[in-house]
Amino acid sequence: EKIGVAMSLFDDNFLTVLRQNIQAHAGELGVEVQMEDAQGDIARQQAQLENFIASGVDGVIMMLVDADSGRAMSRIADRAGVPLVFVNMLPAGVDEFPANQAWVGSDEEEAGRLEATEVCRLLEGEGDVVILMGQLGTTGQRGRTRATEEVLASEECSNINILDAQTANWMRTPALDLMTNWITSGLQPDAVIANNDEMALGAIQALKSSGVGTDSVIVAGVDATRDALASMQAGDLAVTVYQSAQGQGQGALDTVLKIARDEPFEQLVTVPFELVTPDNLAEFQTKN
């Protein structure tokens, strides 16, 4: 069996782990998979889906560039009668999907919610925060930021004040620069809530190099990457959120194979996010 895997972006840390999990699981099952990188471009992803179909794959696993493009993708696959499983990102309009399509993943907003709630708890509902956003307009940036803002607007956290929210494009160096700029502009946040770990690590570097340090500032990220866990181990990163690349990767591959083989399957499989803090760090250290 041949399965096409259309990834939104190869460069992303979490997605790399996800990809590797799919690959490894396919190896175990003796299934041939072919990966494509959409480089964050919807049209490219659409073309890749079409190319997969034209070269006669038995099913497609797709990590969407954007949730809203799910409908068009769904239609293309449906027309060709090729099984399609969305992984990780929840496509818009998932409830209208035809019978041979499914979703295995986690809800972006959930990550932001877990992260912000923990930060709020650590701050005891009071203080100043800055938000480091991912690339503007991406599903992750929107979902996580919106959830963060919702949590901070809630009753318990109403004394938390958002000083500023800017984008660092998911990357470490821009986050380093942005955070340094904030510090020199006189901002003294009590917490940094980043849309992902890379940016959180950038913020930590900035805090260290400008002498503020991470003792008085809570830094939070999402993804639980290796570097992030190491940083948490070192006592710098306070909060991150684990999503199971393994669960998602294996689940997606299993599901698409089931559809292809006409076996029964679940259409919506939620793999939950898990909060990672220094307390439960040990559990996660070997996972990603």
Add this chain to the structure above:
Amino acid sequence: MESVQIEPVSRPRRGIPQDLGILLVLFGVAATFELLGWIMQGQSFLMNPQRLTIMILQVSVVGIIAIGVTQVIITGGIDLSSGSVVAMTAMVAMSFAQAAGYDRAVYPGLTGLPVIVPLAVGLGLGLLAGIINGQLIARTGIPPFIATLGMMVTARGIAKWYTKGQPISFPSDSFAMIGSGAWPVFIFLAVAVIFHIMLKYTRYGKYTYAIGANPQAARVSGINVQNHLVKVYAVAGLLSGLAGIVTAARAETAQAGMGIMYELDAIAAAVIGGTSLAGGRGKIFGTVIGTLILGLMMSGFTFLRADAYYQEIVKGVVIVAAVVADVYRQKARTRTS
């Protein structure tokens, strides 16, 4: 910014016109994929009408932009803003194209409009962006690189700001139609034919080449260089707007990240097709072939199930090799003829 051509350069070519040279390269690339297809996959690459359609389909948006960019490059300029203008027009056009009664529409009162509205809005916005580019370049005399770089950043910003990053989806069926089936291919080819004629047989075309070849001489020959430049950039903007509409209709959604790096693909298609960045030289036919070469590579690698990592490495090499082959073919002709 052209290669340093030192040898007494490009002689007039008789026999196969220059255009056809790059066509040979296209055939060469296709034949290579065909051969590898049989060896590695045991099946034909080309003898699959579906694949051929898709091949063109997936590059038709880049192709539409590339045609506009070609004429800009012929004037000796460049347009870096096309990809961002695609995103901006896609967003704005889509917001006027949402299906009737869709409750989370951008303008809830304005859903289910006739398809002409989003079309006009999209084309108009693209045109406007192009006119601004053109006016900046022609009136202030700043380098096209900077003017369109500014537009690139600004248009992308507007696309993001328009709905604060929220994508816009659920177009009416009539709008979605524009991007469905082989429509994008027809639109691309129609635009190509129109501009082939424009550049070759109209005053607009002659002036475009003249300005690229020697702006001073063009002015002395009675050409209103500034006005013409504005027109050329405006047309490029209009085509970017069209590309934005097509891409939004095809994806049935518009998002701020659309069209990223399309400007580079478009310029590459033009240059692969023989358009000179120094100005004064280039043909729509070549650009179409250049676009197809890019499309061929996209489908070809997937077809061969090449590892995505190697794909990128090889893709760069193939682009270079295609152009090198063309250059050598031309040199060889020169020597023998």
Add this chain to the structure above:
Amino acid sequence: MESVQIEPVSRPRRGIPQDLGILLVLFGVAATFELLGWIMQGQSFLMNPQRLTIMILQVSVVGIIAIGVTQVIITGGIDLSSGSVVAMTAMVAMSFAQAAGYDRAVYPGLTGLPVIVPLAVGLGLGLLAGIINGQLIARTGIPPFIATLGMMVTARGIAKWYTKGQPISFPSDSFAMIGSGAWPVFIFLAVAVIFHIMLKYTRYGKYTYAIGANPQAARVSGINVQNHLVKVYAVAGLLSGLAGIVTAARAETAQAGMGIMYELDAIAAAVIGGTSLAGGRGKIFGTVIGTLILGLMMSGFTFLRADAYYQEIVKGVVIVAAVVADVYRQKARTRTS
């Protein structure tokens, strides 16, 4: 691909040399931020030595590339590969720079190497990429745009393939030192001074200008144009390699997505600083100022805490305005002098 200079003659300029013009623009932008700072934030923007350092710090990597790119542009070429070469060298250099005993190192047997090893590897790799660019351009005669576009795609592919997308982290302290504190700024400024001298006071520089201004004349004057072009691109590659090392050391990690679009920022810095894409003209001093203008905008907007969505829109406008201001200033001078 330069702006169409239609005005027939520009008379020699006396008084303030042309370089200083763009310096005025820099001051203008700075003053605007200063003013807005007092109005919107109630504090000074400039009177903060730390901010000034950071302003340079965050653009020093782009600045290092921009210097290499400037000399390439002066020869009439372009280098689109710098951003990708940064990523590639960052990845490879970092894999030889991992701290002793780090258990998940890329080469577990090769951790804790002396810092000279990753340095040599990174610079060597950058140099190699540059030489390949140069050889392609000089020997085959393909346009620099295509050759370096190919390298851009390929080098990015190599960066991703190298560890299959996995980032490489945990450098040794001595390697991390290169990117710490104000080191990147020193490196940037040192490179700037060296290349200022190279371009102005050595034959290397004269050849570079000559080739850009008139490649035929350069050849006829006995310059080995091909060899020199290879050198120029090799140097640009070397500087990209250096930038890759600095950026990896600064982030203490290397990722395949690093340096994306740096080539565009670098070219923009050069062009803002007065380097002409038509070749033959440009100065390192201008490029440094151009780089600083970009840096100023990055810090400035954050300082003003401008809405992230507006920032991008405004950024494009400011770039254009800066160059327009410079062009008008020059025109005004020309008229009065």
Add this chain to the structure above:
Amino acid sequence: MISERSMAAIDRFKARQGDTLLEIEGIRKEFPGVVALDDVRFRLRRGTVHALMGENGAGKSTLMKIIAGIYTPDQGTIRLNGEDVSFTGPLDALERGIAMIHQELALMPYMTVAENIWIRREPVNRIGIIDHGRMFAMTQDLFDRLGIRIDPRAEVRLLTVAQRQMVEIAKAVSHESEVLIMDEPTSALTETEVEHLFRIIRDLKARGIGIVYITHKMNELFEIADEFSVFRDGTYVGTHASSEVTRDDIIRMMVGREITDMFPKQEAEIGDVILSVEGLTVEGTFHDISFDLRKGEILGVAGLVGSGRSNVAEALFGVVPATSGKIRIDGTEVAVTTPLQAMRHGMAFLTEDRKDTGCFLQLSILENMQMAMLCDNMVRRGFVEQGRINDLCDGMSKTLRVKTPNMEERIENLSGGNQQKVLIARWLLTNPRILILDEPTRGIDVGAKAEIHRLISRLAAQGLAVIMISSELPEILGMSDRIMVMHEGHMTGILNRDEASQVKIMELAAR
């Protein structure tokens, strides 16, 4: 300037004055569709000036480029000092003592005069740092020796065509080579500078240097050349001593027929004033120019290099609009701020700089010819009426004898003189009422020159008004009804045809 060593070398040359320095045989060079040279031979002797003559496109420049290592010949041998050589490139040729002044100027516009001259030979210290001070001093020395007055620190783009040509000459001389090739070095120079150049040449000759001199100006041949070779259509016709022949002989050898009259001035009926200029000024360039131009009249404009003649023409045509003054056409005052406006008033303007403001180098001959006439006619609903245009262009190119395999050829590949003809054709095709010609016959061979003169004269006879700027006094005197003379941006007088003479013009021009 000249080192001890080269002095010694020069003395050695002197000893062998008259020996064969350079000898070529059986040279063939083909370009696609054109045989530029076929079985050509040529011999240069030490201490002599050897002129090359031939119509436009005869292959003179191509031959010289072969000798200078820029082109490689398809066949044939080159012997330098009796030794067979084949050059790997221009550097090789330079190092073996062959320097060349190119017909199409080959300077770097944004570099200073000194940098242009000493490129690749800049004075450097031990660590490779260039000593600019010394370089300027060296340039000044060279200029003093050659009697050139140009600031070594000026950027070349700010120089006039003539000044650039002087810089090229200085650059070639500075190589102190044994063989010096000059491809139409005087095409942009006036008599004074030409005289000056000849002094330089005589000096070089005396030192034993062999000079190849290409020109279309007959009088120069007799003044400076010891012998000359004639080429026709890429073939060798013959070599003679210049003392043995007459002008007509040479012309016959070149063109294969007689040219009886170089200046076939046709009596024209001088009509009404069509253009009237009053107090025309471009601040900082020229001042207070006033004259009337009548139908059927040819107004010659004379002056030294840099006297502002070209600038006046540019202002008239709106290239650089005048800052003050009036232009009247048919008695009504008109504003001329762009060339397009000027064209709408029936003007046409052949610029003096072919390369900068004339040719669209990458485009075909046809495109080059038709460009100016597209602005007002030959276009229907945006579409160019190519059929009609083709006929007109073909006709014009026959009239002017443009030497080319076909009209689709890129103008870049034409010889200099043929490019000039294409540009003249461009303007004639617009059917102008007022024709402004700036150095119309620059680089054009005698045959075609006579042809162009005949054409101008005939057009004038049909009522066209012509302004003709020229640095060739015989041309001015032969063709003009009246002659306006300029000096340093001012008009110093207008002479009638019958009162004008070389001496009078020079008096007014030099002051």
